[in-house]
Amino acid sequence: MSDAALRARAARVIPGGMWGHLNAARLPEGYPQFFARGEGGHVWDADGRRYVDLMCSWGPVVLGHRDPAVEAAAARQAAQGDCLNGPAPVMVELAERLVDRIAHADWAMFQKNGTDATTACVTIARAATGRRAILVARGSYHGAAPWCTPVPAGTTEADRANQLRFGYNDAASLRAAADAAGDDLAAIIVTAFRHDNVVDQELPDPAFARAAREICDRRGAALILDDVRAGFRLHRAGSWESVGVRPDLSAFSKAIANGHALAAVTGRDALRDAAASVFVTGSFWCSAVAMAAAVATLEEMDRRDAVARMDAMGLLLRAGLAERAAGFGVGLRQSGPPSMPLFLFEDDADFARGRAFCAAALEAGAYLHPRHNMFLCAAHGEDDIALVLDAAEAGFSAVRGLR
């Protein structure tokens, strides 16, 4: 059934026809809402059109869609059992692997959503300290629960109580927020890098990261790294290894199981008792198939040197885009880690250029996003990057045509 026909049916039985971050309504014309298939670095929409997939399901797909090694491990576990009266042995194996791998981690717990993990981190920090205040960067995305959703509809002021704001990479504002929290400071929560919606991405300033660590050490608060979006894509041991700062708690999800639903919190020994004292749980949090997929994902990422491969392809894409943008005389800003690229056009407040670019690139077979950071996966090869760059030429041509 066609995307158009599916949209018509969806309009009757789903509010607005679709909801949340996968809603195609705000994407340029021509973008599909429904997807039929994924394989490696490619997706097919409901109309059968194939794209090089540079969203990778907004982060979960890191080795490639339907990765054979991951799916084989998932199938082996599914043949035994998935959701049981307790965890399967694979949960212990996964927790051990995270503790071995994640630089700060002495223990792990598992959830389903990234939001579950960030919320659990905040809860554990409050239980550990007996305090309430959490410092949160303005514009950072930590999930879609009432305490953190970027859209206030249906939430109350009480949902956002006990939060103080600072600016990402602004150590002075972080210190000021910590001072304002006074004796009530429970935690600082911070994303692995600045990947706020529709603004240039910023890598973490090491001085800012060290300031966060120092404030938490001095005040007995917990440093929470929200590594949901970036975790395992930038560094196998946790994203802030790149700046040499280790958090007390980390939230992971997205790429941890190559698309299987899983999240994890890792923490230091000092937070272990607090983690055991809180009641956070869910019907499917111990399901074994996603955990078997996670063990296989982490193993395969190491075996294929996935981080280095995604970096290399990301740099190839970045260089090729810069060259072509210059050739077309179009101002393009590229930001963030090479494997999680964002590009925004100069003089494009209404995103007309970004939309024209992406619509044309889509037509040429590249699924890009005009405002949100994108994601490479380890299945992308030089042929895929070449196709994206060809598609980008069509995009730049369309942008030039706007003038």
Add this chain to the structure above:
Amino acid sequence: MSDAALRARAARVIPGGMWGHLNAARLPEGYPQFFARGEGGHVWDADGRRYVDLMCSWGPVVLGHRDPAVEAAAARQAAQGDCLNGPAPVMVELAERLVDRIAHADWAMFQKNGTDATTACVTIARAATGRRAILVARGSYHGAAPWCTPVPAGTTEADRANQLRFGYNDAASLRAAADAAGDDLAAIIVTAFRHDNVVDQELPDPAFARAAREICDRRGAALILDDVRAGFRLHRAGSWESVGVRPDLSAFSKAIANGHALAAVTGRDALRDAAASVFVTGSFWCSAVAMAAAVATLEEMDRRDAVARMDAMGLLLRAGLAERAAGFGVGLRQSGPPSMPLFLFEDDADFARGRAFCAAALEAGAYLHPRHNMFLCAAHGEDDIALVLDAAEAGFSAVRGLR
């Protein structure tokens, strides 16, 4: 690897060795923590011991573990794709089926956890009404987010702001709470029946259910049915069809996909715009495999007349237990729907009898719970009930030995 060895390893890398509702620490001696396998109405622990499973993963397993029809549908979808850049066509099919089936439903949205669904209902109700106050029954479980977790560790008073309490099945207390909320009443949230921890279960009093409906109609508030635990087990069209009262919003999860991670909110047209206005989302909420599993689960439940079958087996169990309890001269209270039984012993404030009973029954091959309601599934047959009743004889004998 043995359960004991797994526990020793888990103690090092998981806070308290395990967390949440699947933590075996509070179960009687002999209960396993880790499970190796499930099939039909049976589970095998890590030591290879087989049990008739009367917890069914605390609710998700409704057709039986590894149901062939459900797993085949899941595998067919997995061979195409799971977590993509948008939903697969199966999401529309599932939404249509829920709208067809659920008596009050004009639309559906999907999540991963029961808590996601109850939280989304509250958020949608607040968005629709522009009000804040939610009426919540004392002792009811609506999930493990900070606003509803039964253990306050790590939560703040603000997390529970804008909630007023009433007693389940107590219409007068419900009216008083509604009056106290005044013009700020956004919603009443109520479980399908009273299934609070460690107290006798109560089916909903139709007069109470009608009072809830009437209050919401008169005050323009939303009636939210938390059908996470009971949904699809008691009635194919929503659990309150039994009392003839239809909610405005329902939260489903647990049994919806026979163990695959999924939750759903269904609602009336009057709440559609509000549902489209809130931002609730998650990385895996549109994953297609769980939705294909849900379509197959609902279809198979109808085909096998699963509700009637679970009822029949539950009644057989209830009658057999009553007869044996009387034979041993042991006071046993059985409560709740036959397919979701709870039994508590008379004069058992410290649960010593319940624990002795369950420990002996476990030894004899029946996995029961001493304090929490249990769950039958459609794979349970008369042989399984006979085994449980034999095991119960061992249990009653152990209870009599306590005196």
